[in-house]
Amino acid sequence: MVQHSDARLDASFAALSDATRRGVLEQLGRADASITELAEKFHMTLTGMKKHVGVLERAGLVATEKVGRVRTCKLGPSRLESETAWIEGYRQLWGSRFDELDKVIEELKRKEKVDERKKR
Template identity: 55%
Template sequence: MVQYSALDATFAALADPTRRGILRRLGEGACSISDLAELFEMTLTGIKKHVRLLEEAGMVVTEKRGRVRYCMLGTNSLEREVAWIRDYQFSLEGRLDRLDEFLNRTEGTS
Protein backbone atom coordinates (compact mmCIF):
# COMPACT_ATOMS: atom_id res chain seq x y z
CA MET A 1 0.00 0.00 0.00
CA VAL A 2 1.20 3.49 -0.83
CA GLN A 3 2.15 5.69 2.10
CA TYR A 4 0.46 8.99 1.38
CA SER A 5 2.52 10.99 3.86
CA ALA A 6 5.66 10.11 1.87
CA LEU A 7 3.89 11.00 -1.38
CA ASP A 8 2.64 14.24 0.14
CA ALA A 9 6.17 15.24 1.17
CA THR A 10 7.58 14.49 -2.28
CA PHE A 11 4.83 16.22 -4.24
CA ALA A 12 4.97 19.23 -1.91
CA ALA A 13 8.71 19.41 -2.44
CA LEU A 14 8.31 19.20 -6.22
CA ALA A 15 5.47 21.74 -6.31
CA ASP A 16 7.81 24.71 -6.07
CA PRO A 17 9.92 25.82 -9.07
CA THR A 18 12.80 26.91 -6.81
CA ARG A 19 13.01 23.44 -5.26
CA ARG A 20 12.90 21.83 -8.70
CA GLY A 21 15.71 24.18 -9.70
CA ILE A 22 17.71 23.15 -6.64
CA LEU A 23 17.32 19.49 -7.61
CA ARG A 24 18.37 20.30 -11.18
CA ARG A 25 21.48 22.09 -9.88
CA LEU A 26 22.36 19.29 -7.46
CA GLY A 27 22.12 16.87 -10.37
CA GLU A 28 25.37 18.48 -11.52
CA GLY A 29 27.04 17.81 -8.16
CA ALA A 30 27.11 18.88 -4.54
CA CYS A 31 27.24 22.55 -3.61
CA SER A 32 26.96 24.71 -0.53
CA ILE A 33 23.84 26.37 0.83
CA SER A 34 25.56 29.70 0.16
CA ASP A 35 26.13 28.79 -3.49
CA LEU A 36 22.46 27.83 -3.85
CA ALA A 37 21.35 31.08 -2.20
CA GLU A 38 23.49 33.07 -4.62
CA LEU A 39 22.32 31.07 -7.63
CA PHE A 40 18.65 31.61 -6.78
CA GLU A 41 19.15 35.16 -5.48
CA MET A 42 17.65 34.27 -2.10
CA THR A 43 18.62 34.80 1.50
CA LEU A 44 20.33 31.96 3.35
CA THR A 45 17.21 31.60 5.50
CA GLY A 46 14.99 31.31 2.44
CA ILE A 47 17.13 28.71 0.70
CA LYS A 48 17.49 26.71 3.94
CA LYS A 49 13.69 26.40 4.12
CA HIS A 50 13.59 25.00 0.61
CA VAL A 51 16.45 22.60 1.33
CA ARG A 52 14.76 21.43 4.55
CA LEU A 53 11.60 20.47 2.64
CA LEU A 54 13.69 18.60 0.08
CA GLU A 55 15.52 16.83 2.92
CA GLU A 56 12.24 15.79 4.54
CA ALA A 57 11.20 14.22 1.24
CA GLY A 58 14.51 12.33 1.02
CA MET A 59 15.47 14.15 -2.14
CA VAL A 60 18.41 16.08 -0.67
CA VAL A 61 21.02 15.26 1.94
CA THR A 62 23.10 17.91 3.69
CA GLU A 63 26.45 17.53 5.35
CA LYS A 64 28.36 20.06 7.41
CA ARG A 65 32.06 20.39 6.64
CA GLY A 66 33.65 22.91 8.94
CA ARG A 67 31.48 26.00 8.78
CA VAL A 68 29.93 25.15 5.42
CA ARG A 69 26.82 23.04 4.85
CA TYR A 70 26.85 21.14 1.55
CA CYS A 71 23.84 19.71 -0.26
CA MET A 72 23.70 16.69 -2.54
CA LEU A 73 20.97 14.58 -4.07
CA GLY A 74 19.32 12.15 -1.65
CA THR A 75 18.26 8.57 -2.08
CA ASN A 76 14.59 9.07 -2.94
CA SER A 77 14.37 7.32 -6.31
CA LEU A 78 10.75 8.42 -6.80
CA GLU A 79 9.63 4.80 -7.32
CA ARG A 80 6.60 5.27 -5.01
CA GLU A 81 5.62 8.43 -6.81
CA VAL A 82 6.00 6.91 -10.27
CA ALA A 83 3.91 3.90 -9.18
CA TRP A 84 1.18 6.21 -7.86
CA ILE A 85 1.17 8.24 -11.09
CA ARG A 86 1.07 5.05 -13.15
CA ASP A 87 -1.92 3.76 -11.12
CA TYR A 88 -3.71 7.08 -11.52
CA GLN A 89 -2.98 7.11 -15.24
CA PHE A 90 -4.30 3.55 -15.60
CA SER A 91 -7.50 4.49 -13.76
CA LEU A 92 -7.99 7.63 -15.84
CA GLU A 93 -7.36 5.81 -19.11
CA GLY A 94 -9.91 3.16 -18.09
CA ARG A 95 -12.52 5.85 -17.48
CA LEU A 96 -11.75 7.51 -20.80
CA ASP A 97 -11.98 4.14 -22.59
CA ARG A 98 -15.41 3.54 -21.04
CA LEU A 99 -16.53 7.03 -22.08
CA ASP A 100 -15.31 6.35 -25.62
CA GLU A 101 -17.26 3.06 -25.68
CA PHE A 102 -20.38 4.82 -24.44
CA LEU A 103 -20.11 7.57 -27.03
CA ASN A 104 -19.56 5.03 -29.80
CA ARG A 105 -22.65 3.04 -28.70
CA THR A 106 -24.87 6.09 -28.46
CA GLU A 107 -23.62 7.76 -31.62
CA GLY A 108 -26.45 8.14 -34.08
CA THR A 109 -29.22 7.06 -31.68
CA SER A 110 -30.69 10.54 -31.37
Protein backbone atom coordinates in the same frame (compact mmCIF):
# COMPACT_ATOMS: atom_id res chain seq x y z
CA MET B 1 -4.25 6.23 11.36
CA VAL B 2 -1.88 7.63 8.73
CA GLN B 3 0.55 5.05 7.45
CA HIS B 4 4.25 5.80 7.11
CA SER B 5 4.10 5.62 3.32
CA ASP B 6 1.20 8.10 3.28
CA ALA B 7 3.19 10.54 5.40
CA ARG B 8 6.17 10.06 3.12
CA LEU B 9 4.06 10.75 0.03
CA ASP B 10 2.63 13.84 1.71
CA ALA B 11 6.14 15.12 2.49
CA SER B 12 7.37 14.43 -1.04
CA PHE B 13 4.43 16.07 -2.78
CA ALA B 14 4.55 19.04 -0.40
CA ALA B 15 8.24 19.46 -1.17
CA LEU B 16 7.62 19.15 -4.91
CA SER B 17 4.74 21.64 -4.83
CA ASP B 18 7.13 24.60 -4.78
CA ALA B 19 8.78 25.77 -8.01
CA THR B 20 12.00 26.79 -6.24
CA ARG B 21 12.38 23.37 -4.67
CA ARG B 22 11.76 21.67 -8.01
CA GLY B 23 14.41 23.96 -9.47
CA VAL B 24 16.83 22.99 -6.70
CA LEU B 25 16.27 19.31 -7.54
CA GLU B 26 16.93 20.01 -11.22
CA GLN B 27 20.11 21.87 -10.32
CA LEU B 28 21.31 19.08 -8.04
CA GLY B 29 20.56 16.58 -10.79
CA ARG B 30 23.31 18.29 -12.77
CA ALA B 31 25.82 18.71 -9.94
CA ASP B 32 26.11 18.88 -6.17
CA ALA B 33 26.06 22.44 -4.83
CA SER B 34 26.52 24.33 -1.60
CA ILE B 35 23.59 26.17 -0.05
CA THR B 36 25.41 29.41 -0.86
CA GLU B 37 25.66 28.45 -4.55
CA LEU B 38 21.98 27.51 -4.63
CA ALA B 39 20.96 30.74 -2.91
CA GLU B 40 22.92 32.76 -5.48
CA LYS B 41 21.51 30.77 -8.39
CA PHE B 42 17.93 31.36 -7.21
CA HIS B 43 18.54 34.95 -6.04
CA MET B 44 17.57 34.13 -2.45
CA THR B 45 18.92 34.72 1.01
CA LEU B 46 20.87 31.93 2.69
CA THR B 47 18.11 31.63 5.28
CA GLY B 48 15.46 31.22 2.59
CA MET B 49 17.46 28.58 0.76
CA LYS B 50 18.20 26.71 3.99
CA LYS B 51 14.45 26.46 4.59
CA HIS B 52 13.85 25.08 1.09
CA VAL B 53 16.70 22.60 1.44
CA GLY B 54 15.35 21.55 4.85
CA VAL B 55 11.95 20.72 3.35
CA LEU B 56 13.63 18.70 0.59
CA GLU B 57 15.89 16.97 3.10
CA ARG B 58 12.99 15.96 5.39
CA ALA B 59 11.26 14.46 2.35
CA GLY B 60 14.39 12.46 1.54
CA LEU B 61 14.85 14.22 -1.79
CA VAL B 62 18.08 16.00 -0.81
CA ALA B 63 20.97 15.04 1.47
CA THR B 64 23.39 17.53 2.94
CA GLU B 65 26.88 17.22 4.35
CA LYS B 66 28.70 19.87 6.30
CA VAL B 67 32.45 20.12 5.84
CA GLY B 68 33.89 23.03 7.77
CA ARG B 69 31.62 25.98 7.11
CA VAL B 70 30.23 24.69 3.83
CA ARG B 71 27.05 22.63 3.65
CA THR B 72 26.94 20.72 0.37
CA CYS B 73 23.68 19.44 -1.07
CA LYS B 74 23.18 16.44 -3.32
CA LEU B 75 20.23 14.40 -4.45
CA GLY B 76 18.94 12.32 -1.56
CA PRO B 77 18.17 8.65 -1.13
CA SER B 78 14.57 8.94 -2.33
CA ARG B 79 14.32 8.00 -5.98
CA LEU B 80 10.61 8.82 -6.10
CA GLU B 81 9.64 5.16 -6.65
CA SER B 82 6.65 5.34 -4.29
CA GLU B 83 5.52 8.64 -5.77
CA THR B 84 5.88 7.31 -9.31
CA ALA B 85 3.90 4.17 -8.42
CA TRP B 86 1.14 6.27 -6.85
CA ILE B 87 0.91 8.51 -9.92
CA GLU B 88 1.05 5.51 -12.27
CA GLY B 89 -1.92 3.90 -10.50
CA TYR B 90 -4.02 6.98 -11.14
CA ARG B 91 -2.72 7.34 -14.69
CA GLN B 92 -3.88 3.80 -15.43
CA LEU B 93 -7.24 4.42 -13.74
CA TRP B 94 -7.89 7.58 -15.77
CA GLY B 95 -6.55 5.94 -18.92
CA SER B 96 -9.05 3.11 -18.63
CA ARG B 97 -11.87 5.57 -17.88
CA PHE B 98 -11.02 7.60 -20.97
CA ASP B 99 -10.87 4.40 -23.03
CA GLU B 100 -14.40 3.56 -21.84
CA LEU B 101 -15.55 7.09 -22.63
CA ASP B 102 -14.09 6.75 -26.15
CA LYS B 103 -16.14 3.57 -26.62
CA VAL B 104 -19.34 5.34 -25.52
CA ILE B 105 -18.65 8.26 -27.86
CA GLU B 106 -17.96 5.94 -30.79
CA GLU B 107 -21.18 4.04 -30.08
CA LEU B 108 -23.15 7.32 -29.95
CA LYS B 109 -21.60 8.43 -33.25
CA ARG B 110 -22.47 5.10 -34.82
CA LYS B 111 -26.09 5.35 -33.61
CA GLU B 112 -26.28 8.93 -34.86
CA LYS B 113 -25.18 7.84 -38.36
CA VAL B 114 -27.77 5.02 -38.35
CA ASP B 115 -30.49 7.45 -37.26
CA GLU B 116 -29.52 9.88 -40.06
CA ARG B 117 -29.79 7.10 -42.64
CA LYS B 118 -33.24 6.14 -41.36
CA LYS B 119 -34.46 9.75 -41.74
CA ARG B 120 -33.54 9.82 -45.44
